[in-house]
Amino acid sequence: MATKHLTSAYAFVNRLGIPLFFIIVSSIPFCLILYVFTPSFSLSDFATAHATPDLKVDYFLVASLKKLLANSVSELPEDTIPDNMWEQLDDLVTDREEQLNFGGGDWFLSPIRVYVYNMPSKFTYDLLWLYHNTYNDTRSRKSDGTPVHRIIEQHSIDYWLWADLIAPENERTLKNVVRVYKKEEADLFYIPFFTTICRYLLKPHQRETLYREALKWVTDQPSWKRSEGRDHILPIHHPWSLQSVRKFMKHAIWLIPDIADGFWYKPGEAYLEKDVILPYVTNLDFCDSECLSNANRTILLFFRGRLKRKAGGKIRGKLGSVLTGIDDVVIEAGTPEDEGRAAAQSGMRRSIFCLCPAGDTPSSARLFDAIVSGCIPVIVSDELELPFEGIIDYRRFVLFVSSSDATKPGRLISYLKSFSPAEVKQKQTNLAKHARHFLYSHPAQPMGPEDLAWRMIAGKMVNIKLHIRRSQRLVNESKSLCTCDCRRNPNNTYVGSS
Numbered sequence: 001m002a003t004k005h006l007t008s009a010y011a012f013v014n015r016l017g018i019p020l021f022f023i024i025v026s027s028i029p030f031c032l033i034l035y036v037f038t039p040s041f042s043l044s045d046f047a048t049a050h051a052t053p054d055l056k057v058d059y060f061l062v063a064s065l066k067k068l069l070a071n072s073v074s075e076l077p078e079d080t081i082p083d084n085m086w087e088q089l090d091d092l093v094t095d096r097e098e099q100l101n102f103g104g105g106d107w108f109l110s111p112i113r114v115y116v117y118n119m120p121s122k123f124t125y126d127l128l129w130l131y132h133n134t135y136n137d138t139r140s141r142k143s144d145g146t147p148v149h150r151i152i153e154q155h156s157i158d159y160w161l162w163a164d165l166i167a168p169e170n171e172r173t174l175k176n177v178v179r180v181y182k183k184e185e186a187d188l189f190y191i192p193f194f195t196t197i198c199r200y201l202l203k204p205h206q207r208e209t210l211y212r213e214a215l216k217w218v219t220d221q222p223s224w225k226r227s228e229g230r231d232h233i234l235p236i237h238h239p240w241s242l243q244s245v246r247k248f249m250k251h252a253i254w255l256i257p258d259i260a261d262g263f264w265y266k267p268g269e270a271y272l273e274k275d276v277i278l279p280y281v282t283n284l285d286f287c288d289s290e291c292l293s294n295a296n297r298t299i300l301l302f303f304r305g306r307l308k309r310k311a312g313g314k315i316r317g318k319l320g321s322v323l324t325g326i327d328d329v330v331i332e333a334g335t336p337e338d339e340g341r342a343a344a345q346s347g348m349r350r351s352i353f354c355l356c357p358a359g360d361t362p363s364s365a366r367l368f369d370a371i372v373s374g375c376i377p378v379i380v381s382d383e384l385e386l387p388f389e390g391i392i393d394y395r396r397f398v399l400f401v402s403s404s405d406a407t408k409p410g411r412l413i414s415y416l417k418s419f420s421p422a423e424v425k426q427k428q429t430n431l432a433k434h435a436r437h438f439l440y441s442h443p444a445q446p447m448g449p450e451d452l453a454w455r456m457i458a459g460k461m462v463n464i465k466l467h468i469r470r471s472q473r474l475v476n477e478s479k480s481l482c483t484c485d486c487r488r489n490p491n492n493t494y495v496g497s498s
Contacts, residue, residue, distance in 0.1 A: 057441050059286070061153050061160075064442045065132055068163055072125065089222045092184035112177045112458055114233075115186035116165050117221070119193065123214055127194040128159070130201050148200040150341075151238070154280045154365045155196045157255060157440070158235035161453065162192045164444040173443050177454045187461060188253075189223050189232045195241035208244060215245045227251075227468045233457070237278060239264035239361055253457065253464075258363040258385050273463065276456050277387045279438045279449055280365035284345045286439060287374045292432060295349055295374060300328035300416060302351035302375065304344045305366060306359075307333050315380060316357050318407045323355075326413060331355075348373035352424060353399070353416055357381060357406075368438045371397075376427050378416070380406040388452045390459060392437060397430040 058064035135149055164172060165179050180186050193214050198207050218224055224232060229252040236242050237257055242249070247269065254275040259265065287295070307320045324331050330347060334340040348354055354370035358381035370377040378399045386394055394400075399416075406412045419427075436447055444450035 057443060057445065059439055059441045061156050061281070062132075062135060064163065065128060065159065068442075069125075069128060069132060089183055089226055111175060112454055112461070113180045113185055113187045114165060114177055114190050115180055115183055115188070115223070116162070116190045116192060117218070119191070119214075119217060122210065123193045123217070127197040127201070131194075131197050134201065150283065152196050152200055154283055155237040155241075155257070156281050157237045157278045157449075157453075158192070158194055158196070160281075160440040160442065160444065161235065161255075161450055162190065163442045164450050165190060167443060171443055173446060174451050174454065176451065176458065183223050186223070187231065188457070188464075189221075191218055191232060191234050191252075193218075193235075193242075195236055196238040199238060199241055211242055211245045214242075215248055219248070228471060230468050230471070231464055237280075251467075253460070255453070258361050260361045260383070264361060272385065274460070276453060276460075277385050277389075278453055279368050279387045280363070281440050282368045282372050282438065283341060283365055284348065284369045284373055286372045286435070287349055291349065292374050292428075297350055297352045297375075298328070299330050299347065299351040301353045301355055301378065301413070302330045302347045303355035303357075304330070304332040304334045304340070304347055305364075307331075315403050315407070316359075318403075319355065319357055319380065322407055322409050323412070329413065344369065345373065348375045351375050353378050355380065358384070371431060371438055372435050374428060374431060374435075376424070376431060378412075387449070388437060388456060390456060391452055392434065397427050397434055 058067070131149070131152060137149075164174065165177070169178075183189075195211075198210055202210065218232070219229070229249055232249075232252040233255065234242075234246075234249055234252040235255040236246060237255055239257065239260070246254075247266065250269045251274075254270055255278050256265075256270055256275055257280060258277055259270050259272065259275070301323070303319075303323075305316075307316045320331050323329050330351070332343070332347070334343060348370055352375070354366070354373070354375035354377055356364065356367045356370060356377045356379045358364070359366075362381045362384040363386075367377050367379065376397065376399065378401060380401050380403055382403050386392075401412060401415065405415075436445070437452055438449060439445075440449055
């Protein structure tokens with residue numbers, strides 16, 4: 001999957017006036033391992049290079065879940081801080097932070113400390129077992145024919161993050177986040193409720209009951225009462241997850257696929273300053289070095305999927321009208337069933353560019369399927385927000401086209417044909433290097449999506465603490481309660497709202 005380049009950072013230093021001993025010492029090269037991707041490295045090579053010895057890396061939910069359930073052990077009991085003593089917890093947290101800040105340590109350089117709630121099994125293991133035991137039930141389909149287990153897989157970020165956090169420390173490779181077992185030692189609190197499984201595998205009345213029970217359980221915790229949830233991580237990656245009760249948890253850090261304000265999320269519920277956008281789990285197999293080198297990409301532009309969608313996804317019908325029948329362009333209607341999945345994978349691996357229009361939400365799993373297939377994504381989604389954009393510059397391997405330009409006859413194809421072979425090759429090389437950022441795995445790998453998620457959250461920590469402290473000291477009569485919600489005004493600039 002990736003290439004591990006070894007570069008010698010330094011050769012011999014300036015020898016004039018330096019004793020021979022120091023010349024010898026300074027001539028020893030410092031080997032910097034740069035985790036980058038090129039077509040000369042395969043997924044198995046990447047897994048071997050980064051995994052703990054003798055520990056296989058799983059990139060597929062079913063395989064990883066099977067092992068986890070077979071080896072699951074009882075969680076440690078909750079610590080002894082009473083539920084009604086959040087003030088006591090606050091004092092302990094403040095004492096710890098002051099000891100770190102004034103005792104010679106540096107809070108900014110420390111790993112993020114995460115307390116994983118030991119929730120009742122009906123919110124965690126029971127749902128995972130339900131998914132595992134019904135995986136092969138082909139009757140579990142949406143009205144449009146989509147297998148619900150496939151939907152659960154592509155939104156299973158809650159599983160991958162949780163599986164990494166609860167793994168034995170000697171099996172983990174991520175060092176920027178550690179699990180702690182006392183609330184007063186935590187920077188953040190992780191809520192392990194598998195809401196997408198709940199959404200699709202329970203009957204409506206069962207689901208709503210479980211939603212309400214989960215809300216009460218979490219909001220009764222002293223940690224939640226202390227911060228009103230501002231330091232709590234809530235994985236609700238499917239736009240409908242926890243929909244009926246999440247308004248009561250709007251201060252928490254939501255892990256979501258994008259921000260479709262006013263459609264999937266009510267105004268003020270989700271915004272970039274508070275929440276973290278995570279990529280979908282890919283539906284297609286990773287195109288490794290051998291796959292990339294053998295690819296015969298004869299199709300200029302490829303799309304396979306539904307052409308009729310809601311909201312911003314209506315652009316698909318317009319694109320279909322202007323692109324159908326053009327040479328070297330494949331526009332096909334299809335569904336994510338097994339046959340459709342195989343057709344999509346084959347088509348993406350034979351194409352130079354892959355069309356990624358908006359769906360029911362501004363984003364879709366198709367973008368990440370294209371990335372792992374080595375097909376340069378062409379995004380036509382004007383309101384799209386991308387995962388890890390504070391870390392990744394997508395312009396190096398993705399094309400962005402406005403809806404108005406893309407739907408003008410001939411405009412999009414002319415634009416794609418304007419790229420020289422060298423420019424296309426450079427995009428493909430960059431695409432291969434960045435594919436690792438979108439492959440969930442267990443154990444989680446450095447610079448994989450789990451790692452980048454924690455890096456993005458780390459960048460929010462000071463602001464999280466600011467809002468916790470500020471909310472604790474404001475008096476009831478204060479009119480200065482505010483959010484960090486940023487909205488776009490008619491002049492296409494961003495303004496803050498209170």
